[in-house]
Amino acid sequence: MPAPEQPAGDRIGTTWTPSHEDTKPTWGWILQAVTGALVLVLVTLHMIANHFVVARGLRDFQDVVAYLSNPVIVVLEVAFLVVVTWHGLLGLRAVLFDFGFSPRIESWITRVLSVLGVAIVAYGLWLTWVITSYH
């Protein structure tokens, strides 16, 4: 989905507001708002699950293995990983776009960050698999 024509720096992230009457929120901005809202919920659950469910929170290796033996927790943590990776890299993209690179460089930034995002999620899934299959 191509972003509509807008001044550099306003295409994404935190700079777009309704005061820019001539512009519309872009897909990047909306995605950032949606993933941001999801991160807010998931990071809260992540913190509660990690630090408050078990007394004193997760500590040693066995605590972590026991924690991830619950499928609900695996779903929560994987969802958090995906959403926070998305939000973080989209935010980094907004920061990088503030440098005012050429459109060609900008599309490369988007591509590299997308690959990085997929790699991070793959790493997280692999790690989850390693821990859940630990005996």
Add this chain to the structure above:
Amino acid sequence: MSEQSVERTAVERGAEGASTRRRGVIGWVDPRGRRLGGWAFILNRLTGLGILLYLSFHLVVLSLLARGPSAWDGFVSVAMSPVFLFFDVVLIFGLLAHGLNGIRVTLVGFGLVVDRQKAMFAALMVLGAIALIIAAIRIFEVG
């Protein structure tokens, strides 16, 4: 121009601040003509980058789990040192500042509470400060 619309313009401009603001990354740290919205923008960017730095570290540290109990438990004992606990408090500061300000940015972006966003920002930051104090006490108490 009503007083409200003056305030609204100044806050909403956020990143741009005064019309003389330099665009791009240098513009972030240029304090001239910066209003509250501009400071909120810088706070959001810097805490966002700080959290990214933390998350990178977090992902690398978690790889110790793949190396088994002794590698992981060794790290946990280091993570309970006062220096690490202090950085935990810094992390909580970043998360609260970024998350709570993000609520304001999102609401305003969708055209909600635009006229009262200065008050909303202040209220959210007071809430964040209270939560930070409680978290800091808990972190150093429990270890």
